[in-house]
Amino acid sequence: MALSETGTNHFKNYIAGEWIEGDSQVENINPSDTRDVVGLAVRSGGADLDRAIDAAHDAAPGWARSTPQQRYDILDAVGNEIIARKDELGRLLSREEGKTLAEGIGEVVRAGQVFKFFAGEAVRLPGERLDSIRPGVEVDMRREPMGVIGMITPWNFPIAIPAWKIAPALAYGNAVVLKPAELVPGSAWALAEILSRSGLPEGVFNLVAGRGSELGPRMIENPKVRAISFTGSVPTGRGIAAACGEHLKKVQLEMGGKNPLVVLDDADLDVAVGAALNGAFFSTGQRCTASSRLVVSEGIHDRFVSALTEKLRTLVVGDALDPKTQMGPVVDEKQLEQDLSYVEIAGQEGGKLAIGGERLTLEKPGFYMAPALFTETSNDMRINREEVFGPVASVIRVKDYEEALHVANDTSFGLSSGICTTSLKYASDFKQKSEAGMVMVNLPTAGVDYNVPFGGTKGSSFGSREQGRYAVEFYTTVKTAYTQP
């Protein structure tokens, strides 16, 4: 099915190898130009979800018996097609989500790389053998597929997050039911369309679009679904964890962040400002790994604030598809209102607005906002404790490294953290003592590799890690087999 790059597409469900209409339709609106309808997306109720789960359940045993070579061939070909079509898919992604075209294309390439990585993992699935404690007995430990995996994904990485869940699930022999975020049905549809032509047996991969609050609980309650992989906000994740506990279902949650970027007096100023600009404002700050807390020591504070403010003054905000744009719009009206409300809250709490923070009216009607930087904030303010999920960052002034480390760790989240320093001593100490799942030295807190684990600590993550070889933990179960030859 061809994708229209400028017209309105029709995004359907993919269930049991067929393209299916839903109960109703919703418009998928371009946040850079609200007159542009990217697509009409189906919205399904529980009956379609049940059919998808039945199809996955029926297909799972056959796929579990497929050979590693079959899985490799399919996943590698899917990865190759995604990468070959990066410009077209990147355009769709940026058109529906609002990140810049360069970011959209980058995300698409990453999705392709994830598929190719897990193609390789399919042919090197590890097992283990031990000598039994009993004479003459052999013990081996093998990894087996879980069965049907339910996936619930957010809107901010519309193709990469589905990819990094689907690819390992398929590589390790599972069947999949994906429920993508309502705001970005197009990228999930495009991925499903590629998978539908990949040679996967019918029912192994299914896509069902609809309301999370309706389909999510129904997916968790269905006994045919053996595990749930979720990425999204903390409140939704908490509810999912509780429901999965009730139904004794394996669950993996990747949630929000309030990620600190520490800047010490001995930092290279350009490196620090570059890391802050990228980490806090690229992708319009809509990244779980965004550097929303800039923890800056006294000696460099004023130089850092003035250099970052200058960068923000000239940052080009505009249509995501315009090559000149450096920061696209916020994803929708609701998120924009949330971002603006935090600007107000930070001001009321005593933060000083250094720049930005207002809604922008540009040539095209869209959800545009000037990137906001607050100074003179303290770590107990709401702006530093709650995830905003927009282009809003705040500076917390600290005395020295010890105070910076304390502030960085004083949060209920623990996804990513960073430090800018030329001191090996502080860099090493921070890597050891930072209470985050991912630590960056002289790099933005956002922007990670696809071949290593991704995930956090404390309120940011729950369950085993995603991505890299560590994904095997979630998508397989271990069987211990004893043999008396």
Ligand code: NAD
């Ligand atoms: P969200 O929690 O509102 O929605 C996420 C998904 O959950 C959507 O598909 C939604 O339809 C579904 N959902 C909604 N209610 C549900 C329910 N009751 N039961 C089951 N599913 C339900 O999050 P969002 O606004 O789409 O995404 C933004 C959030 O995602 C931010 O908090 C961000 O930090 C987080 N995020 C985390 C990571 C990570 O890997 N840690 C990556 C990207 C985004």
